[in-house]
Amino acid sequence: MSNIERRKRMRAGDTDRDAVLEVLHAAFATGRLTPSDLADRQEAALAARYMDELPELIEDVPEGAQLLRGWGSPSMPAPRPATGTPLVSIGGDGDWTVTIMSGRRVDLAPGQTFRNFALMGGDDVYLRDALGPGVVLTVEVPAIMGGHNFYVPEGVRVVEETQGIMGGNSIRRSAQGDGSNGTLVIRGVLLMGGHDVKLDKRP
Secondary structure, three states: OOOOOOOOOEOOOOOHHHHHHHHHHHHHHHOOHHHHHHHHHHHHHHHOOHHHOHHHHHOOOOHHHHHHHHHHOOOOOOOOOOOOOEEEEEEEOOOEEEEEOOOOOEEEEOOOOOOOOOOOOOOEEEOOOOOOOOOEEEEEEEEEEOEEEEEEEOOOEEEEEEEOOOOOEEEEEOOOOOOOOOOOEEEEEEOOOOOOOEOOOOO
């Protein structure tokens, strides 16, 4: 096969992976996927590096039909899936904040994201209002000798995409849900630090 005949594998981006996550949440909301199906496919979508790894995750659910049509050509932008369930992908925008040898309480509002660099400190970040069914919230939180406490409601799937150097995250078992109440994606480099994810037990 000549070089002309061979097609190069196209790299997948965050927008592509987020679009697949939205389809999966829509399919879960309509009862087409079990919690186990949703968890497995979410992990596969977030780990995907090439576009050809994504279609098989959504080709057996009707919620993915529009997205798959948009991927007919690798150069075409992926449209948002058309469903009756409100789907929101949050992350990548917003100003950066810095926490140095201190901490504060942050109540994240719906549609708001969190981008913070923590140095020998960390915030208490409450996500009850920011998460919900169909919401994929991505927080960018690099840390050095520090980290944040994230408080999530029940049913939230927590996905780690951090790179740890003598550090790492701690996710309480009670805080790791099935994704029925949204997905929290944690990104950033951790140097001798890390974040804690806990269940929000407030009434």
